[in-house]
Amino acid sequence: MKLSREEVLHIALLARVGLAEAEGEKLGEQLSNILENFEVLQPVDTSDVPPTTQSIIRHNVMRDDEVTPSLSQDEVLANAPQKEENFFRVRAVLEQ
Amino acid sequence: MKYEAVIGLEVHTQLRTRSKMYCRCSTDYVNAPPNTHVCPVCLGMPGVLPVINKQAVEYTMMAALALNCTIAEYTKFDRKNYSYPDLMKGYQISQYDTPIGRSGRLTIQVDGQEKKVGITRVHLEEDVAKLVHRTAVGESCSLVDVNRSGVPLMEIVGEPDLHFPEEARQYLMKLHSILQYLDVSTASMEDGSFRCDANVSIRPEGSSELLAKVEVKNMNSFRAVFRALEYEVKRQTRAIETGEKVVQETRGWVEENGETVSQRSKEFAHDYRYFPEPDLLPLNITRTWVAETGAKLPELPEARRDRFVTEYGLSLYDANLLTSSKEMADYFENLCQDNKTILAKTVSNWLLGTVSAILNTNNIDMSEFADQVSTERVAELLLTESQGVVSTATAKSILEEMYKTGKSSSEIIAVQGLTQISDTGELEKIAAQVIQANVPAVADYKAGKAQSLTFLVGQVMRVTHGRANPRVVTEVLKKKLEEEGEE
Numbered sequence: 207m208k209l210s211r212e213e214v215l216h217i218a219l220l221a222r223v224g225l226a227e228a229e230g231e232k233l234g235e236q237l238s239n240i241l242e243n244f245e246v247l248q249p250v251d252t253s254d255v256p257p258t259t260q261s262i263i264r265h266n267v268m269r270d271d272e273v274t275p276s277l278s279q280d281e282v283l284a285n286a287p288q289k290e291e292n293f294f295r296v297r298a299v300l301e302q
Numbered sequence: 303m304k305y306e307a308v309i310g311l312e313v314h315t316q317l318r319t320r321s322k323m324y325c326r327c328s329t330d331y332v333n334a335p336p337n338t339h340v341c342p343v344c345l346g347m348p349g350v351l352p353v354i355n356k357q358a359v360e361y362t363m364m365a366a367l368a369l370n371c372t373i374a375e376y377t378k379f380d381r382k383n384y385s386y387p388d389l390m391k392g393y394q395i396s397q398y399d400t401p402i403g404r405s406g407r408l409t410i411q412v413d414g415q416e417k418k419v420g421i422t423r424v425h426l427e428e429d430v431a432k433l434v435h436r437t438a439v440g441e442s443c444s445l446v447d448v449n450r451s452g453v454p455l456m457e458i459v460g461e462p463d464l465h466f467p468e469e470a471r472q473y474l475m476k477l478h479s480i481l482q483y484l485d486v487s488t489a490s491m492e493d494g495s496f497r498c499d500a501n502v503s504i505r506p507e508g509s510s511e512l513l514a515k516v517e518v519k520n521m522n523s524f525r526a527v528f529r530a531l532e533y534e535v536k537r538q539t540r541a542i543e544t545g546e547k548v549v550q551e552t553r554g555w556v557e558e559n560g561e562t563v564s565q566r567s568k569e570f571a572h573d574y575r576y577f578p579e580p581d582l583l584p585l586n587i588t589r590t591w592v593a594e595t596g597a598k599l600p601e602l603p604e605a606r607r608d609r610f611v612t613e614y615g616l617s618l619y620d621a622n623l624l625t626s627s628k629e630m631a632d633y634f635e636n637l638c639q640d641n642k643t644i645l646a647k648t649v650s651n652w653l654l655g656t657v658s659a660i661l662n663t664n665n666i667d668m669s670e671f672a673d674q675v676s677t678e679r680v681a682e683l684l685l686t687e688s689q690g691v692v693s694t695a696t697a698k699s700i701l702e703e704m705y706k707t708g709k710s711s712s713e714i715i716a717v718q719g720l721t722q723i724s725d726t727g728e729l730e731k732i733a734a735q736v737i738q739a740n741v742p743a744v745a746d747y748k749a750g751k752a753q754s755l756t757f758l759v760g761q762v763m764r765v766t767h768g769r770a771n772p773r774v775v776t777e778v779l780k781k782k783l784e785e786e787g788e789e
Contacts, residue, residue, distance in 0.1 A: 220573060222385050259378055259578035267583045271319045271357035274326040282340045282448065292336045293445035296387040299433065 207241045209234050304507040305542065307535040309470050309500060310462035311527075313477060314455050315487045316429060316495040317361045322452035323428045324352030324395060324582075331449035332493060339449040346391030352581050354379070358426060358454035359402070359585065361486035363595045365456060366403025366424040368480050368602055373592050377402050378584040379426075382574045387446055388430040396457075398576040401425035402587070408460070408480075409604065410472040411622065419473050420461030429453040456487070462501065467531035471524055474498060475626065478524075479603045482628045491523055498527055503548070504538045513542075514550040518562055521555045530555040534562055606631055614638065614646035623654055629668035633677060641681035644688060652684065656698050660705050675704050683711035691715070693722045695768035724771040726778060729762070732770070733778045736761045737786070747783060755779060 209217075214234040218225045225233065276282075279292055288295040322329055325343035343350045363373055380398035406421035431451040433444045458477065464470045478496060481489040489496040500518045505511050518534055521527045533555075538548050553562040601609070603625050610621035610631075625631045630653060637649050661671060680701070687697040692715060703714050723729060736758055737744055747754035755776070762775045 216573075220383070220385075220575070260580075260583060262583065265584050265586050268354045268356035268359065268585075269326075271321050271355055272326060273321045273328045276327045276339050276341050276344075279335065279337050282337045282345070290443070290445055293434065293447055294337070294387075296444050296446060298435065298437075298442040299387055299444050 207238060207245065209238045209241070305504045305539050306465050306507045307467075307531070307538075308462045308503050308505060308512070309464040309467075309531060311460045311464070311470060311473060312499045312501070313458045313460075313474070314429075314497045314499075315458070315481060315489055317358050317454040317456055318485065318487050319355055319357045319361070319454050321355060323355050323358055323426070323454040324452060327452065329453045331453070334449055336445075336447035337449060340451075344390065344448055344452045352395065354582055354585070355454060360595055360598075361454075361484075362402045362424060362426045362456050363587070363592065364484050364486055364599060365458070365481065366406065367592075367596050368484055368599060369403065369406040369408055369421045369424060369458070369477075371403030371406030371421060371424055373587055374400055374402055374404070375589075376400060376584060376586055379579040379582045380576045381579050382427075382576055384574055386430075387444060388433055388451070390431060390448060390451060394427060394430065395579050395582070396427035397425035408473060408476055410469065410476050412466070412469050412472050417463075417469065419463045419469075422459040422461050424456065424458050427455050427457060429455045467528045467535065470500065470531055471528040474527055475524055476603070479626050479628070483600055483602050483606075485600070494522075500527065500531060500534075502531060502534045502538070504535060504542065513538075514548040516548065516550065516562075517552045519552060519554050519565070522557070526555060526557055529560060530562060533560065537562070603628075610634075614650075616646060616650055620647075620650050620654060624650060627668055629672065633668060633672055636677040637681055640677050641684060644681070644684050648684065648688075652680070652701075656701055660702060664705070671705060674708055675701070679704060679710050686711060686715070690724065690771065691722055693768055693771060695763065696722065699768070722771050723766055723769050724774050726774060729770055729774055729778045730782070732762055732765055733758075733775065733782050736765065737779075737782060744783065744786070755783075 211230065211234065214230055214237065215225070217237070218230070218233075283289050283292065283294065286294045316329070319329055321327065322339075322344070325341050327339045327341050327344055328334075329339075331339050343352050366373055377397065377400040379395050381393040382396045382398070383393040385392060401423040403424035404422065406424070407418045408421060410417050410419060429450050429452065432447045432449070434447065435444050436442060460473065464473060478489055478491075481487045481496070487495065491497070498521055500521070501515050502518060503513050503515045505513055516534060516538065518530050521530050534553070541548050549564075552565045554565045555562050607618070607621045607625040610616050610625060611618055614621075616624070624634050634646075634649060634653055637653075638644075638646050641649070657671065660666075661668065683697055683700060683704070686692055687694060692700065697711075700711050700714050703709070704711060707714070740758060740761060743754045743757050747758070758779050759772060759775050762770050762779070763772065
């Protein structure tokens, strides 16, 4: 399956990846190759297999509503590229 | 041509669990310092494993059952992908095609008419981080507090069955009341734990044509929802009548200006790329589990309203008003318990009249009033009033004073000397003064104008600051006026 240029740019936008013109070309080819590899699975007859969203046959894994301690504020913010007054600081966003 | 509005509401409400939806951080973030209820799961660190909070699933089932939904036998969680700084993971764990509840309904009353409004779905997801927008000189930034991120959030999507802003307001109030009764959510519009978005479009009356749909956000009170919808319906109708097009867009309600404004952010078609959440396993909701959860449902507003009519002999109208707030209904029942000699109807009148007025004037809710004034104390006041110790007018101002000062009625009566004056001798003196001071009214009365007597009674009440017993005053005045006529 060959991805169009528009599809590649759209995927890049969704992933917030900036692409130079040449990169778009190259990555488009690589993505198309990956998809083609998966196409090998297409001929397999799955008409007898019910669809599933999980490969593990377990369900109803839940926990009780109990609180345990969180990280310290310093630990939470330890990896923040920018911080201010104990908040993560990010570029201004307008309300959606 | 006449147009009609088509309105559908989406409500997001936080669930009242102790811990978050997928981790064990506390949900009690309202007064917490920023970023103190946060763990690696909240932050979306590599290698973390979220686990479903069972209580949140049960609360959602309770709400879905109360809204007459069908509960899914199989349900799973899905990733909704989008990039925004309020999402640490880059996706929200939500439910896409297998909501816990679907195809329900909610009954509302508008102008004495019952109307059933469809519930499309009830599903479970997580709240997002809070953004604080800062504008400094030269540059602006956003600050992120992750405490709220991961708090269980229930989404209730209603069918576009609503045609008037008032119907939307009633729907929202009813939904809010049911959640209050279920006690599954704090459901406060003020602090943002109960949020509402509306989809509004208009179409020629009677047609099934669908014109562009506008999403309205940022409505922070029931009144704001009503006003925003009223504004939006007018705006769209005017646009169509003047040959403009209604653009499909998101608009925000601006309370101060009483208008909606376009929030034209870089609008590109939403592409959330939902896929099943690989970190969480699906749920099989057995019918036994549904039955057990259903057995936990408390008496809901409609059932309680009907019981108030049969058990206390209230009118359907009053019973409806009393039971729409769980706290008000609880207060009513406790008060009736405390004071079996006072008629339920009298208690109801006090709550819907004077107490409701106190709530409105002070902009408080019933629980705040109840904290300040116990039912025992109100019962004591009502007893004092029924025995004629204080007049009704005085009792009303005493209740206001009780709320303001936290004192009991007997303390207030003793300190301010508010005991009702029923002593004929004392009232005769005051009546004489009033007759002297109001010659024209006296003349009118004698000329046959009966209302003048009411005026004169009012004057005596004024002089006595409402303490006079109106029945005795009327008798005394009549007698005096007749005596005068004979002279």
